Amino acid sequence: xxxxxxxxxxxxxxxxxxxxxxxxxxxxxxxxxxxxxxxxxxxxxxxxxxxxxxxxxxxxxxxxxxxxxxxxxxxxxxxxxxxxxxxxxxxxxxxxxxxxxxxxxxxxxxxxxxxxxxxxxxxxxxxxxxxxxxxxxxxxxxxxxxxxxxxxxxxxxxxxxxxxxxxxxxxxxxxxxxxxxxxxxxxxxxxxxxxxxxxxxxxxxxxxxxxxxxxxxxxxxxxxxxxxxxxxxxxxxxxxxxxxxxxxxxxxxxxxxxxxxxxxxxxxxxxxxxxxxxxxxxxxxxxxxxxxxxxxxxxxxxxxxxxxxxxxxxxxxxxxxxxxxxxxxxxxxxxxxxxxxxxxxxxxxxxxxxxxxxxxxxxxxxxxxxxxxxxxxxxxxxxxxxxxxxxxxxxxxxxxxxxxxxxxxxxxxxxxxxxxxxxxxxxxxxxxxxxxxxxxxxxxxxxxxxxxxxxxxxxxxxxxxxxxxxxxxxxxxxxxxxxxxxxxxxxxxxxxxxxxxxxxxxxxxxxxxxxxxxxxxxxxxxxxxxxxxxxxxxxxxxxxxxxxxxxxxxxxxxxxxxxxxxxxxxxxxxxxxxxxxxxxxxxxxxxxxxxxxxxxxxxxxxxxxxxxxxxxxxxxxxxxxxxxxxxxxxxxxxxxxxxxxxxxxxxxxxxxxxxxxxxxxxxxxxxxxxxxxxxxxxxxxxxxxxx
Numbered sequence: 001x002x003x004x005x006x007x008x009x010x011x012x013x014x015x016x017x018x019x020x021x022x023x024x025x026x027x028x029x030x031x032x033x034x035x036x037x038x039x040x041x042x043x044x045x046x047x048x049x050x051x052x053x054x055x056x057x058x059x060x061x062x063x064x065x066x067x068x069x070x071x072x073x074x075x076x077x078x079x080x081x082x083x084x085x086x087x088x089x090x091x092x093x094x095x096x097x098x099x100x101x102x103x104x105x106x107x108x109x110x111x112x113x114x115x116x117x118x119x120x121x122x123x124x125x126x127x128x129x130x131x132x133x134x135x136x137x138x139x140x141x142x143x144x145x146x147x148x149x150x151x152x153x154x155x156x157x158x159x160x161x162x163x164x165x166x167x168x169x170x171x172x173x174x175x176x177x178x179x180x181x182x183x184x185x186x187x188x189x190x191x192x193x194x195x196x197x198x199x200x201x202x203x204x205x206x207x208x209x210x211x212x213x214x215x216x217x218x219x220x221x222x223x224x225x226x227x228x229x230x231x232x233x234x235x236x237x238x239x240x241x242x243x244x245x246x247x248x249x250x251x252x253x254x255x256x257x258x259x260x261x262x263x264x265x266x267x268x269x270x271x272x273x274x275x276x277x278x279x280x281x282x283x284x285x286x287x288x289x290x291x292x293x294x295x296x297x298x299x300x301x302x303x304x305x306x307x308x309x310x311x312x313x314x315x316x317x318x319x320x321x322x323x324x325x326x327x328x329x330x331x332x333x334x335x336x337x338x339x340x341x342x343x344x345x346x347x348x349x350x351x352x353x354x355x356x357x358x359x360x361x362x363x364x365x366x367x368x369x370x371x372x373x374x375x376x377x378x379x380x381x382x383x384x385x386x387x388x389x390x391x392x393x394x395x396x397x398x399x400x401x402x403x404x405x406x407x408x409x410x411x412x413x414x415x416x417x418x419x420x421x422x423x424x425x426x427x428x429x430x431x432x433x434x435x436x437x438x439x440x441x442x443x444x445x446x447x448x449x450x451x452x453x454x455x456x457x458x459x460x461x462x463x464x465x466x467x468x469x470x471x472x473x474x475x476x477x478x479x480x481x482x483x484x485x486x487x488x489x490x491x492x493x494x495x496x497x498x499x500x501x502x503x504x505x506x507x508x509x510x511x512x513x514x515x516x517x518x519x520x521x522x523x524x525x526x527x528x529x530x531x532x533x534x535x536x537x538x539x540x541x542x543x544x545x546x547x548x549x550x551x552x553x554x555x556x557x558x559x560x561x562x563x564x565x566x567x568x569x570x571x572x573x574x575x576x577x578x579x580x581x582x583x584x585x586x587x588x589x590x591x592x593x594x595x596x597x598x599x600x601x602x603x604x605x606x607x608x609x610x611x612x613x614x615x616x617x618x619x620x621x622x623x624x625x626x627x628x629x630x631x632x633x634x635x636x637x638x639x640x641x642x643x644x645x646x647x648x649x650x651x652x653x654x655x656x657x658x659x660x661x662x663x664x665x666x667x668x669x670x671x672x673x674x675x676x677x678x679x680x681x682x683x684x685x686x687x688x689x690x691x
Contacts, residue, residue, distance in 0.1 A: 004082045006074075006115050009090045009107040013564055014210025014239070017059040017094075017107060017117075020048050020340070024055045024076055027347075031057040031082070032075045033117060038067035042077075048340045056340065058565075061105050064119055065098030072117040084109035092237040095122055095204050102204055104238070124148070126175070126196035128203040128241050131233055131556065133218050136181055138233050138243065143174040144197060145205070151197040153177040155184060155243065158191045168196065184245050185222040185229035192243045202240035207499075207573070208532075211235035214559045218550045221248060272380040273443045279376035279393075284421045288401050296403070297350065298327040299671075302410045302419070304384045306333035306351065309342040309538075309563055310507065311588045312411050312434050315485040317343055322486070322664035323671075324348035334396065334415075335387055342563070354395035355388075367391055381444035382414035396422075403427050407674060413444055420454035428674045430457045434585035436607035437468040445472075452478055456674065459483050461586035462607045481670060485588045486663035487595050487655060490568030494597040495575065497641075497648050500531045502634060503574040503598070505567060505589050508539030508560070510582065513603070513625075515541075517580035518548050518558055520630040525557045528638055533558045533578075536570055571596040575644060576637055580630060584608045594618065595655040599647035601633035618651035 004023040012018050019031070024045055033041040041063055048054040064072065074082040084090065084107070093106035104122040109115065128142040140153065153166040153175070164184065168177040175196055184192055194201040203211060212235050219232040230248040235241060301316050320329050329349045336353040345351055355371075356363075363371065370391035377393040378385050400408075400422040407428045410419045416431030423429055431452065440448065452458055452469075453476025460466050466482040473480065502524075506512040514535055521533050535545075535558070542560060549558045564570055571577065577593035579602030587608035590600050594612075600619035602609045603626070613619040620636065622629030637644045 004076045004079055005088075006082060006084045006090075006107075007088055009088070011061075011091055011094045011210070011237075012058070013561075013566065014094055014208075015061055015096070016566075017061055017091075017105070019057045019059070019107070019115075021045070021055050021057065021082070024079065026078060029055070029079055030077050031059075032077045033059070033064070033072040034075065035067070035070045035072045038070065041072075046344050054340075059117075061094055061096045062098050064105055064117060065096045065103035066100060067119070068100040069103065069119050069121050072119070074115040074117070082115045083113045084115040086113070094209070095202075095238045096209065097204060122238075124199050125204065125240070126199045126201045127205055128201050129174075129206070131217065131241065133220060133233065133555075136220060136222065138179045138181065138217075138220075138231075139176070140179065140194065140201065140241070141174065141176045142196070142201065142203075144199065148197045148199065150175070153179070153201070154195045155179060155192040156195060157187065158193055158242075160190075162187060164192075179243070181220050181222050181231045181243075181245075182224060184231060184243060185224040187245075189229070189246045192245065194241050194243070200240050202238070203235065204239050208559070209239065211239050212237045214561050215555070216546050216550065217555055219249075269380060269441075269443065272374075273447075275376055276378075276380055277447070280417070280421055283377060283397055286397075286401065288424055296406055297330040299323065299407045300330045300332055300403070300409065302332045302334065302408065302415050304334050304387065304412060304415075305337060306331050306345070307336050307338040307341040311485070311586070312432075314343060314488050315434075315588060316411055317346060318486055318488040318660060319664070319667060320349045321346035322660050323667060326668070332399065334384075334392060337387075342565070354399060355392040357387075363391070370394065377418060379414040379417060379444055379447065381441040382412060384412055384414050407671065413440065413448060416455060416458075417447060417451050420451050428457075429455045430459060430670075430674075431455045433458060433460045433465065433469065436462070436465050436583065436585060437472060438606055439583045439585075448472065452476065454478075457481055457670065459670075461485060462611050464607050464611070483666045483670065484658055484663060485586055485591070486660040487588075487591050487658045488660070490571070490592060490595065491566050492568035492570075492572035492596070494652065495572050495648065497575045497597070497645055499573045499575050500528070501574040502531065502533045502576045502578055502638075503536065503571055503593070504533070504578050504580065505536040505570075506581070507537050508535075508541040508545060510541065511584075512537070513580035513582045513605075514545055515548055516582075516603075516625065516627050517578060517630065518545065518552065518554065520580070520627045520634070521554060521558055522552055523631045524634050524638065525554055527635060529557065531557065531638060534561050534570065534574070535559070536561045536564050536567060538563045567592065568596065571598055574598060576601065576634065578602065578630070578634060579609055581605050581609075582625070587612055591655055591658045594651035595658075597648040597652040599637055599644055599651055601630060601637065603630065612654075614650070614654060618647050618654050 004021055006019050006021050008020040010018045029045050031043045043057045045055040045057050048056040090107045093104050095104050102122055104120045106118050108118055126144050130141045132139040150170045152168045155164045166177045166179050168175050215235050217233045219230050222229050231245045233243045324346050331349050331351045333353045335355045335357050337357045371389045373390040375388035375393050378388040405426050409430045410416045411432045419429045449472050455478045457479045459481050461484055470480045549555055577598040577600045583605050590612050600613050603624045604610045604621045605624045613621050615621040620633035622633050
């Protein structure tokens with residue numbers, strides 16, 4: 001019997017339980033949950049990329065909650081029992097609304113070591129509907145679901161049970177309480193849990209689970225007895241409301257500001273590019289290894305981080321899956337910084353990693369030293385540069401110089417330049433441009449003009465990009481071909497357009513302009529306080545954007561939702577999508593939103609949105625950077641339900657032209673027209689590309 005062990009359990013988005021297992025060797029294995037009096041639940045396993053035999057299973061908690069209270073046992077089919085490791089990180093409980101009401105769910109380890117999933121009915125609660133922070137006080141409004149006696153709100157300190165009573169107003173079954181913070185500060189540090197009529201105060205019915213990670217309230221500082229205290233309300237991991245009192249935190253992130261070129265880049269950029277150009281020329285002059293590797297794939301796709309999340313990764317995996325039935329494909333991830341891929345790899349594709357950068361990855365002393373030195377082969381003005389090192393350079397050099405035959409597809413400017421210089425003449429090179437030409441930094445643009453001509457084909461995403469790159473490379477033999485990105489398969493169904501939710505998605509970086517979007521939301525929130533803006537994605541500006549949300553007093557309507565594996569479901573719950581990017585390569589997320597029937601409001605940034613969105617038919621396009629115009633566009637579609645539905649239907653029709661089948665056919669046509677330069681064939685079989 002197979003010994004399948006759960007190593008970790010994490011609640012995702014407050015809606016799913018993600019289990020990481022080892023020992024599940026069968027690719028067709030399913031995790032089966034069984035309990036008396038309920039239909040069994042089956043979940044297919046997928047690769048987790050955390051070592052040999054590592055797999056993942058994702059349970060929808062609402063499915064478990066729907067069966068009511070009880071204890072579920074886990075098995076593997078085919079396989080056997082599933083145990084939880086003694087040191088397994090089983091995460092925290094989650095409270096989920098289901099057909100049987102609220103359920104508290106948690107993964108646990110039995111005395112015998114077996115994995116079990118416990119579903120229990122939580123104690124009755126007081127449903128919080130709004131929380132506002134004012135100078136010196138917190139205002140809480142809500143109601144008691146079901147039967148409940150009117151009573152005052154009680155703040156109870158978790159450490160010792162000390163209580164403070166707060167006068168509470170009642171009207172039509174709802175309550176309102178103003179919690180003065182000075183008495184809490186006077187009682188000393190601690191966490192104060194809130195109760196109404198003996199029931200824990202929390203928010204479980206508002207459709208926003210997992211608030212602990214996405215809702216951030218402003219702090220209030222109170223001086224009492226000669227000391228300063230910081231008090232801040234927050235939601236616990238079970239979506240209950242508490243107030244934390246303690247010493248003031250040191251330092252606060254500044255609100256996000258428009259990007260500017262750093263002094264370091266202004267002073268050192270030219271020298272770094274000069275070193276890069278010299279190093280690349282020397283690398284191109286090195287002889288190719290004579291030994292020919294056996295069984296090389298027909299098609300390789302070179303990605304910066306195949307294990308991460310982003311539009312380029314999503315579309316590349318989508319393409320590999322669509323083309324995998326016709327040829328052997330290898331996905332080459334230049335770096336790896338995650339144990340598990342955020343997006344599932346196509347089952348028919350091989351995956352290799354050049355530089356494992358995970359914490360704990362084993363490298364010799366020399367390799368560790370090289371990993372601390374900056375790259376010289378990756379262009380310093382490419383956004384991949386900070387993630388690469390001399391260790392990455394050596395791995396790239398070996399792989400590119402050692403390739404024989406086949407087609408290499410590279411997915412960003414730095415890799416396009418490396419493919420053009422370092423591969424042999426028997427390798428057909430197809431460079432992809434996911435960014436518009438005018439967005440490249442000056443010295444990178446100069447090298448693109450000088451070296452993209454050594455590629456066989458350059459694919460671009462928009463008509464405007466085709467014109468720009470074709471003009472820049474007019475004297476070169478490279479073919480410039482326009483092939484848009486295809487819509488990946490998304491979870492969830494079509495949006496009903498009834499939810500009072502606006503969605504945006506992307507990396508939390510300056511390019512995506514979420515600082516502009518948050519400012520544009522101010523008049524929307526003022527006119528429609530019952531609507532929410534949910535921004536999905538992660539990145540280095542998370543703290544700065546949170547600070548901006550607090551600065552603009554938008555903490556109860558703008559939420560940074562973090563990464564999600566279920567963007568389709570997030571879009572299904574929305575009524576409008578908004579794109580606030582300063583620039584784009586294409587704007588794949590626009591097409592994804594349209595495939596869910598969402599109308600789109602967006603900046604006419606370079607490039608993509610103006611070609612995808614049909615202004616006045618399936619969305620609204622406003623001048624790039626026009627924050628007031630973006631706000632007006634959102635307000636127009638929020639306030640005109642009939643127009644919003646008409647635009648949504650047109651968006652769904654527009655998205656069909658980006659179907660994966662149609663785009664895969666374009667790629668197949670392109671691959672059929674590429675020259676055959678297999679090693680040993682006539683023509684350029686052995687020579688290097690021009691230096």
